[in-house]
Amino acid sequence: MQERERAESAARQAAAQLTAQDVRGVALTWVDNAGISRVKAVPTSRLAHAARRGVGASPCFDVYLVDDSAVTSRHIGGPDGDLRLFPDLDRLTVLAAQPGWAWAPVDRYEQHGVPYAACQRQFARRMADAATARGLRLRMGFETEWVVMHANGHEPPRYGCSGPAYGMTRVVELSDYLRDVLDALTAQQVEVLQIHPEYSPGQFEVSVAPSDPVGAADLSVLVRETVRAVSRRHDLDVSFAPVVEPGGVGNGAHLHLSLWRDERNLCRGGDGPYGMTDECESFLAGVLRELPALLALGAPTPASYLRLEPSRWAGVYRCWGLEAREAALRFVTGAPDDTGAANAEVKCFDAAANPYLVTGAVIAAGLAGLDDGLRLPPPAAGDPAVTGGQERLPTSLAEALEHFERSELLRRALGDPLFEAIAAVRAGEVKLFEGLAPKDVAAATRRRY
Ligand code: GLU
Ligand code: MG
Numbered sequence: 001m002q003e004r005e006r007a008e009s010a011a012r013q014a015a016a017q018l019t020a021q022d023v024r025g026v027a028l029t030w031v032d033n034a035g036i037s038r039v040k041a042v043p044t045s046r047l048a049h050a051a052r053r054g055v056g057a058s059p060c061f062d063v064y065l066v067d068d069s070a071v072t073s074r075h076i077g078g079p080d081g082d083l084r085l086f087p088d089l090d091r092l093t094v095l096a097a098q099p100g101w102a103w104a105p106v107d108r109y110e111q112h113g114v115p116y117a118a119c120q121r122q123f124a125r126r127m128a129d130a131a132t133a134r135g136l137r138l139r140m141g142f143e144t145e146w147v148v149m150h151a152n153g154h155e156p157p158r159y160g161c162s163g164p165a166y167g168m169t170r171v172v173e174l175s176d177y178l179r180d181v182l183d184a185l186t187a188q189q190v191e192v193l194q195i196h197p198e199y200s201p202g203q204f205e206v207s208v209a210p211s212d213p214v215g216a217a218d219l220s221v222l223v224r225e226t227v228r229a230v231s232r233r234h235d236l237d238v239s240f241a242p243v244v245e246p247g248g249v250g251n252g253a254h255l256h257l258s259l260w261r262d263e264r265n266l267c268r269g270g271d272g273p274y275g276m277t278d279e280c281e282s283f284l285a286g287v288l289r290e291l292p293a294l295l296a297l298g299a300p301t302p303a304s305y306l307r308l309e310p311s312r313w314a315g316v317y318r319c320w321g322l323e324a325r326e327a328a329l330r331f332v333t334g335a336p337d338d339t340g341a342a343n344a345e346v347k348c349f350d351a352a353a354n355p356y357l358v359t360g361a362v363i364a365a366g367l368a369g370l371d372d373g374l375r376l377p378p379p380a381a382g383d384p385a386v387t388g389g390q391e392r393l394p395t396s397l398a399e400a401l402e403h404f405e406r407s408e409l410l411r412r413a414l415g416d417p418l419f420e421a422i423a424a425v426r427a428g429e430v431k432l433f434e435g436l437a438p439k440d441v442a443a444a445t446r447r448r449y
Contacts (some may be wrong), residue, residue: 033334034064040055056083080285118421141219240253290364
């Protein structure tokens with residue numbers, strides 16, 4: 001409890017600073033198993049109380065589906081029970097595009113103070129700690145892709161710009177908007193690496209500097225909500241959904257990762273493929289082995305499989321390769337004198353995923369690869385849709401769910417309550433969208449994420 005008292009006093013100081021900056025409310029978020037960021041907000045004057053006692057919230061959200069309907073699972077579900085949300089004050093951020101607001105992610109605890117078994121953020125931290133226990137450290141970062149549409153909910157959507165893919169025209173068309181996205185992220189101390197138009201109509205991407213696994217997941221929430229808030233101020237609607245309309249390139253949320261021992265990046269300077277170390281190779285081979293099951297976390301909704309089509313750079317084949325954009329796992333070496341640059345990118349994931357589940361589960365899979373001393377298969381090149389010879393990842397959520405349910409590794413890592421709640425949510429979404437035409441699945445989800 002001493003820890004809580006310390007947090008209370010830190011929160012009191014933080015609240016005084018927030019008040020001086022005219023911040024009236026603090027949004028406290030977590031991400032549910034369907035990938036929706038849920039929130040409780042407190043007035044700035046209650047932040048210290050929240051840090052000491054937590055804020056109440058039902059555990060039922062862990063079995064919510066993307067349409068806000070609920071299922072049940074063995075350990076979680078139903079109207080009873082209450083949790084306490086504790087803000088992580090180290091991440092407290094004044095929101096640049098929501099004047100008067102600040103934000104912090106939360107860890108969720110039981111009433112009597114023990115960690116809540118299905119807290120996804122603490123799961124990610126446990127997995128990061130498991131790596132630390134072996135003297136390993138992960139650096140991770142999510143790319144954020146989104147599509148801008150005219151506001152007012154036009155159906156079908158009208159895109160917020162008309163310039164070509166990767167075209168400077170789009171930067172000219174939405175010059176003030178993109179500047180405001182950059183300004184807001186910078187004001188929030190988020191280090192932006194790149195921002196650019198993407199392939200699909202109205203699509204953009206921003207990438208930010210890597211951080212520790214929990215930090216990367218926090219950032220993916222903060223970046224997304226910042227983009228959303230700036231979009232609203234420019235009268236634009238935004239979609240982070242896997243697809244806005246089926247039949248084209250969708251929104252991915254690729255996960256970049258590098259493995260470190262002390263100050264050494266294990267993705268380079270070794271004797272393995274393209275200079276990776278044995279440890280890095282085993283870690284990546286572990287991720288590749290688990291990928292069909294991981295897809296149930298990283299591509300968690302039927303709409304995800306409308307995005308996961310060959311020849312769209314979504315990485316639908318269970319293979320890896322150097323700068324291979326059709327492989328699920330793309331290895332990047334970077335410049336020879338840029339030690340931090342070598343990394344691997346998991347391409348098949350999208351932003352319907354809970355980023356805490358993704359980072360935690362990828363670490364669990366990688367560490368198991370280390371335990372088993374796995375080696376990577378030969379690298380792939382080109383488009384397997386043309387060259388053939390590569391295994392396709394699951395093509396439906398139902399298929400990914402079968403792999404997930406068989407994964408003892410993920411069950412052990414997640415623990416039964418969280419594992420079973422996730423499985424129930426996945427089965428619920430399979431059923432929810434069963435028999436629906438792709439365009440109806442897209443329409444039902446494009447404004448949800
Ligand atoms: N939008 C593509 C996807 O669905 C990714 C494009 C890229 O490689 O950045 O994942
Ligand atoms: Mg991209």
